[in-house]
Amino acid sequence: MNATTDQTDAETNSDGDHIRIESLRKTFDDGAIVACDDVNIDIDEGEFVILVGPSGCGKTTTLRCIAGLEEPDQGRILVDGEDITGLKSKDRNLAFVFQSIALFPHMSVRKNIRFGLDMNTDLGSDEKNQRVEDVAETLGLAEMLDRKPSALSGGQQQRVSLGRAMVMEPKAFLLDEPFSALDANLRDEMRVEVKKIQRDLNTAMVFVTHDQEEAMTLGDKIVVMNDGHVQQIGTPYEIYNDPRNRFVADFIGSPSPNLVECTVERTADGLAFVSEFCTIPATDEQAERVEQRVGETLVYGIRPEYLDIVPDGGAFVADLDVVEPLGDRDAIHLSASGTSLSAVAPQGEVARGTDRVHIDIQTGESWLFERDGTRLV
Amino acid sequence: MSLADYDAVGVTLKASTYGVVWFLVLLNLVPLLFILSVSFMPPTEFFGAPHIVPYEPTLEAWTSGFAELKDNLVNSFLIGTGTALLALAITIPGAYAFARKEFYGKKLGFYAIILAMMFPYILLVIPIMGLWNDLGLYNTIPGMILAYQVFVAPFAIWILRDFFENLPKDIEEAAQVYGCTQFSAFVRVILPLAAPGIVAVGFLAFLTGWNDFLFANLLTTGTGPVPAVPVLYGTIGGGSGERVYWGKLMAETLIIGTPPTVLYLVARNYLENAFTV
Numbered sequence: 001m002n003a004t005t006d007q008t009d010a011e012t013n014s015d016g017d018h019i020r021i022e023s024l025r026k027t028f029d030d031g032a033i034v035a036c037d038d039v040n041i042d043i044d045e046g047e048f049v050i051l052v053g054p055s056g057c058g059k060t061t062t063l064r065c066i067a068g069l070e071e072p073d074q075g076r077i078l079v080d081g082e083d084i085t086g087l088k089s090k091d092r093n094l095a096f097v098f099q100s101i102a103l104f105p106h107m108s109v110r111k112n113i114r115f116g117l118d119m120n121t122d123l124g125s126d127e128k129n130q131r132v133e134d135v136a137e138t139l140g141l142a143e144m145l146d147r148k149p150s151a152l153s154g155g156q157q158q159r160v161s162l163g164r165a166m167v168m169e170p171k172a173f174l175l176d177e178p179f180s181a182l183d184a185n186l187r188d189e190m191r192v193e194v195k196k197i198q199r200d201l202n203t204a205m206v207f208v209t210h211d212q213e214e215a216m217t218l219g220d221k222i223v224v225m226n227d228g229h230v231q232q233i234g235t236p237y238e239i240y241n242d243p244r245n246r247f248v249a250d251f252i253g254s255p256s257p258n259l260v261e262c263t264v265e266r267t268a269d270g271l272a273f274v275s276e277f278c279t280i281p282a283t284d285e286q287a288e289r290v291e292q293r294v295g296e297t298l299v300y301g302i303r304p305e306y307l308d309i310v311p312d313g314g315a316f317v318a319d320l321d322v323v324e325p326l327g328d329r330d331a332i333h334l335s336a337s338g339t340s341l342s343a344v345a346p347q348g349e350v351a352r353g354t355d356r357v358h359i360d361i362q363t364g365e366s367w368l369f370e371r372d373g374t375r376l377v
Numbered sequence: 378m379s380l381a382d383y384d385a386v387g388v389t390l391k392a393s394t395y396g397v398v399w400f401l402v403l404l405n406l407v408p409l410l411f412i413l414s415v416s417f418m419p420p421t422e423f424f425g426a427p428h429i430v431p432y433e434p435t436l437e438a439w440t441s442g443f444a445e446l447k448d449n450l451v452n453s454f455l456i457g458t459g460t461a462l463l464a465l466a467i468t469i470p471g472a473y474a475f476a477r478k479e480f481y482g483k484k485l486g487f488y489a490i491i492l493a494m495m496f497p498y499i500l501l502v503i504p505i506m507g508l509w510n511d512l513g514l515y516n517t518i519p520g521m522i523l524a525y526q527v528f529v530a531p532f533a534i535w536i537l538r539d540f541f542e543n544l545p546k547d548i549e550e551a552a553q554v555y556g557c558t559q560f561s562a563f564v565r566v567i568l569p570l571a572a573p574g575i576v577a578v579g580f581l582a583f584l585t586g587w588n589d590f591l592f593a594n595l596l597t598t599g600t601g602p603v604p605a606v607p608v609l610y611g612t613i614g615g616g617s618g619e620r621v622y623w624g625k626l627m628a629e630t631l632i633i634g635t636p637p638t639v640l641y642l643v644a645r646n647y648l649e650n651a652f653t654v
Contacts, residue, residue, distance in 0.1 A: 090556045
């Protein structure tokens, strides 16, 4: 880092963030559609950040604003303290990998990878060729440099597209659902590869996906978005264990967590949450927060792995609908008084043909939400 | 039993397919064969009883026909090429703007251009003649080239707009991320990918300039750059009822038809791609 950037860093009062997105807002159709609003994200150097959310949540728009493919209505984008909001995408030194791969079909793989160097740098021919060869080596494309993209498989094409980005040695990689067109096995392979590349290059990467599992496995930091707003930013563990609202809880994790409406009531043993099929005692922390709210309705949330299947007793009894093998464990889909629930048990622990099971709840792992979705405890 | 029935149906189907194909081929081929044969006949033969193979083949019709057309073929070539080049120069940027850019009156403008295509252009000849006279374009090659744009440009914009629209936007954006301005992305990525469409439009524009009779006849005089097609009309006698030298007419027809045919064969791969997209 040179002196001038240090200075601008100080001016913008940055705490060493590499890329900083400040109150970004983007609308389409003259403001009729708000794609994203009030988006603030800090990305550190070498950090792998995932933007995740359902389709239409504004994650791709946010990424395209960073890349300069969309012009935001409001907000700033800073790279190393320098405001790049108004710059053309070619002047941002950020590489973008498209969902549709978007290779240039009339150019060979070599020319595709070299394209950015040819257009945007004045490196010598030897230097360019060396970089192309190195990148091709890393990605296992060395044999294919003189083929046309149409002669490659989908996975190879996406590698070329990654190569086209890597060769630029950009300040950050921006990837828009890069593997959604690939089949499941290849997708897993590419994920591992991308994560390895990102570790090796130690370059920031912003990765958009709608697949929460992909988000969990890849990210250092996950940004969950919905309806154009950032719902929560955190590490995969924070997002999983400690969702800030009902949307995040519901969106992350498979099978989905159990979210049950219940009423706060005072029982002989203290406060408890009463639903149609069971009464769950409140933990001390929960009791403290809902002390004043007896009689009100709240949403009780708990992940499937914290519902234990016990031989007898337990908090309630549920009908067993389906056992869904997930490999080392089974997802158990239950219903109790018309409410669908799910639990997770080690492989084969629940015998097929079982009708009813007793369920115990690890109350310490539960969450409480207001009915509007905000987290209470 | 049922196998035999099936075969009967199959054979009938195949036979009728070939029947239709052959009928269509012959419909085109028989007149062409007559044109070819008559062009090699001396006048005594083509005024006699009809026959296909000339008794005393002669090249006289070809040599006199070619001598008569020589200068006019050059005019036709200049007009056809000029029409194609000017049309591409105008319509490539125009079509790209209609395909990718947002501007006020885009929809209306596009429909106005399509509407211009529906306009019977024979009605335009009179005002164009007057206007070209005033502007000094009457009886000049540039004047002809300009006049043909009236009906070549709308058609070219229509075809090219669809072509540009169907090219994936991501590819253009990728070019912009990796160092291109919108203009250089257009030149380096969009133009090469649109080559089939551009070749097709250029070819059709050339054909228009080469084959047209109406403008060619009315916007030139005997002293000016008359293209080849009006000369053909002269050979029939200009409708004067004089004796028609069929041999020369046929030879001239074939001479005029040859350059577009050669051009088509050269550009065939591109043309087929253009219309299968």
